[in-house]
Amino acid sequence: xxxxxxxxxxxxxxxxxxxxxxxxxxxxxxxxxxxxxxxxxxxxxxxxxxxxxxxxxxxxxxxxxxxxxxxxxxxxxxxxxxxxxxxxxxxxxxxxxxxxxxxxxxxxxxxxxxxxxxxxxxxxxxxxxxxxxxxxxxxxxxxxxxxxxxxxxxxxxxxxxxxxxxxxxxxxxxxxxxxxxxxxxxxxxxxxxxxxxxxxxxxxxxxxxxxxxxxxxxxxxxxxxxxxxxxxxxxxxxxxxxxxxxxxxxxxxxxxxxxxxxxxxxxxxxxxxxxxxxxxxxxxxxxxxxxxxxxxxxxxxxxx
Amino acid sequence: xxxxxxxxxxxxxxxxxxxxxxxxxxxxxxxxxxxxxxxxxxxxxxxxxxxxxxxxxxxxxxxxxxxxxxxxxxxxxxxxxxxxxxxxx
Amino acid sequence: xxxxxxxxxxxxxxxxxxxxxxxxxxxxxxxxxxxxxxxxxxxxxxxxxxxxxxxxxxxxxxxxxxxxxxxxxxxxxxxxxxxxxxxxxxxxxxxxxxxxxxxxxxxxxxxxxxxxxxxxxxxxxxxxxxxxxxxxxxxxxxxxxxxxxxxxxxxxxxxxxxxxxxxxxxxxxxxxxxxxxxxxxxxxxxxxxxxxxxxxxxxxxxxxxxxxxxxxxxxxxxxxxxxxxxxxxxxxxxxxxxxxxxxxxxxxxxxxxxxxxxxxxxxxxxxxxxxxxxxxxxxxxxxxxxxxxxxxxxxxxxxxxxxxxxxxxxxxxxxxxxxxxxxxxxxxxxxxxxxxxxxxxxxxxxxxxxxxxxxxxxxxxxxxxxxxxx
Numbered sequence: 001x002x003x004x005x006x007x008x009x010x011x012x013x014x015x016x017x018x019x020x021x022x023x024x025x026x027x028x029x030x031x032x033x034x035x036x037x038x039x040x041x042x043x044x045x046x047x048x049x050x051x052x053x054x055x056x057x058x059x060x061x062x063x064x065x066x067x068x069x070x071x072x073x074x075x076x077x078x079x080x081x082x083x084x085x086x087x088x089x090x091x092x093x094x095x096x097x098x099x100x101x102x103x104x105x106x107x108x109x110x111x112x113x114x115x116x117x118x119x120x121x122x123x124x125x126x127x128x129x130x131x132x133x134x135x136x137x138x139x140x141x142x143x144x145x146x147x148x149x150x151x152x153x154x155x156x157x158x159x160x161x162x163x164x165x166x167x168x169x170x171x172x173x174x175x176x177x178x179x180x181x182x183x184x185x186x187x188x189x190x191x192x193x194x195x196x197x198x199x200x201x202x203x204x205x206x207x208x209x210x211x212x213x214x215x216x217x218x219x220x221x222x223x224x225x226x227x228x229x230x231x232x233x234x235x236x237x238x239x240x241x242x243x244x245x246x247x248x249x250x251x252x253x254x255x256x257x258x259x260x261x262x263x264x265x266x267x268x269x270x271x272x273x274x275x276x277x278x279x280x281x282x283x284x285x286x287x288x289x290x291x292x293x294x295x296x297x298x299x300x301x302x303x304x
Numbered sequence: 305x306x307x308x309x310x311x312x313x314x315x316x317x318x319x320x321x322x323x324x325x326x327x328x329x330x331x332x333x334x335x336x337x338x339x340x341x342x343x344x345x346x347x348x349x350x351x352x353x354x355x356x357x358x359x360x361x362x363x364x365x366x367x368x369x370x371x372x373x374x375x376x377x378x379x380x381x382x383x384x385x386x387x388x389x390x391x392x393x
Numbered sequence: 394x395x396x397x398x399x400x401x402x403x404x405x406x407x408x409x410x411x412x413x414x415x416x417x418x419x420x421x422x423x424x425x426x427x428x429x430x431x432x433x434x435x436x437x438x439x440x441x442x443x444x445x446x447x448x449x450x451x452x453x454x455x456x457x458x459x460x461x462x463x464x465x466x467x468x469x470x471x472x473x474x475x476x477x478x479x480x481x482x483x484x485x486x487x488x489x490x491x492x493x494x495x496x497x498x499x500x501x502x503x504x505x506x507x508x509x510x511x512x513x514x515x516x517x518x519x520x521x522x523x524x525x526x527x528x529x530x531x532x533x534x535x536x537x538x539x540x541x542x543x544x545x546x547x548x549x550x551x552x553x554x555x556x557x558x559x560x561x562x563x564x565x566x567x568x569x570x571x572x573x574x575x576x577x578x579x580x581x582x583x584x585x586x587x588x589x590x591x592x593x594x595x596x597x598x599x600x601x602x603x604x605x606x607x608x609x610x611x612x613x614x615x616x617x618x619x620x621x622x623x624x625x626x627x628x629x630x631x632x633x634x635x636x637x638x639x640x641x642x643x644x645x646x647x648x649x650x651x652x653x654x655x656x657x658x659x660x661x662x663x664x665x666x667x668x669x670x671x672x673x674x675x676x677x678x679x680x681x682x683x684x685x686x687x688x689x690x691x692x693x694x695x696x697x698x699x700x701x702x703x704x705x706x707x708x709x710x711x712x713x714x715x716x717x718x719x720x721x722x723x724x725x726x727x728x729x730x731x732x733x734x735x736x737x738x739x740x741x742x743x744x745x746x747x748x749x750x751x752x753x754x755x756x757x758x759x760x761x762x763x764x765x766x767x
Contacts, residue, residue, distance in 0.1 A: 248322030
């Protein structure tokens, strides 16, 4: 049973009472909140996600608004995991982005069975491309464009979760986070993609989330084998394209982009080594032309 | 004079011509560039030998066709020492 | 022991075999309580010791193993940091006494396994404090920027210099020059504890004696006024008591005698009562009777124990007792009242109530606490 099988009224009811239990990517979540934008956001962007009918949830999350007088004076929202607040409260309008950022934090701070890399992962024809990216690299825009391209599946837009036992990437398909100009770019690129309302004035500017494709969510149990690592580098004046880089250089970059490389110690090292054994590595310098970027990625995948 | 440090405290990722090394004791990860990898190989080929900078210089000259400078050799030794791959005797 | 169905994390710690009868709903609750108390890694170590890991359902197991991995990585950092601190202070020929979590690690107390803690706490004699601060500064530790009020609070009224953070490693070091607050209505001779209680571990590092480790932890648990980690700290004390009483027949006698000579009989009484109640710690009746000699008048006894009972529960809605907030506020004010004379206490509380929130708001505007926005 999926969330879209529930009425909005039921979703709101569960969120306000016992909690809405569903799979956010590969992790089971019990979510409680009385905030309307949470109910709307979940309904809109998690419709294809499976309801969790077991009695166990990985993360018990509450998005809680100020009560009392504070409700009327610049109200805020707080993210709670097991009744503890790991971050400062944020402005009330940012409730849904806070949920998404909080869900990422839950994984990166607690899950050390895997090496978790700050990267997008997309797969086509059984081959996965890992796109590590710092803010401003263009990773999210490229990722969102590929999600909306036939044949591509989203494993994650932020967290490449590498299983060191199976040597595969664990899918974690969730709404794709987009900022500022990327929002309009992707809205023009894909007329069918669905977006949450844009939330302005966050720490990172304007933020919106895009619903992951049905295929991405439905295949969440199918891991992918990493085949390429592509470091996107957005440069509006250059479209140098794919430039090969050494595995040695990629090693240090991947380690630096990993949230828990240090925590895993030796296993972190062997995990990165394992990924690089299988992957060719590139830098991708592009000027924002999405069609040619997608062509380039298609060519890369086809080249085997 | 310098000598190879026992390799069991390290993990290696071989990506010729480079090498990535993990030190289990300090938990640090280092990328060794090609020229220094060649120098390290000489130590690895003579695990129990004491190697001087002169010896290293001559060995490198023999193995590589291009000329290597003695001051470069000294910097290679310094680098390998800093990451504990070799120790000063 | 209060056998409430809902305190599953406690049940796991005290009677690990109970988990064999648990269903998924129970596991769901114990994981939440584990995160709320910071005790998942300890729970893992206890289940592993009792060969019960195979009884954990597959979908649940990763929470335990990941928490323990985090603990292991953290342990390596702590051990390295203990070495750095020891080395730095040795330049000034100072041998610090390690306290709290660092002490449990050095002494390899059972409670150190799976125990996460963020700061290293050390004690140095007040005569050596200036030299210690200097040499630590040279070795890369830097004090927090505090305003005049907070700086005074730490130095004069608490018993530590403001926390030091290492500029490259980022670890925090708390340097205490007294083991209990200086201005105190409850007279505890901290110097006596420090002077005659030094005990050198097999690593050549100094920690307090076993009975002093218990008493020092008890003093802080019951007098500090902050109980966010109260359940975990009480669990530490329960484990220390069990371990020491098992390995040394004379331990209970030493504990009571020591409490009497340090004049902390009443604290020992409260502490033993609370661990017995929460964890069913096997405190012999005669020991409890001896400690009870120091109990206060009936009404005060009832008030104090009722308050402590409440605040020492984990901070999770599934097991938070009624009147928790009332008890917590009362003990908070009491702890400050104990530490400070009124002419210092009232301005301090006012400062904390009004000035600090404004400063924190300003600080938050300038920094991000967690950059999780990608």
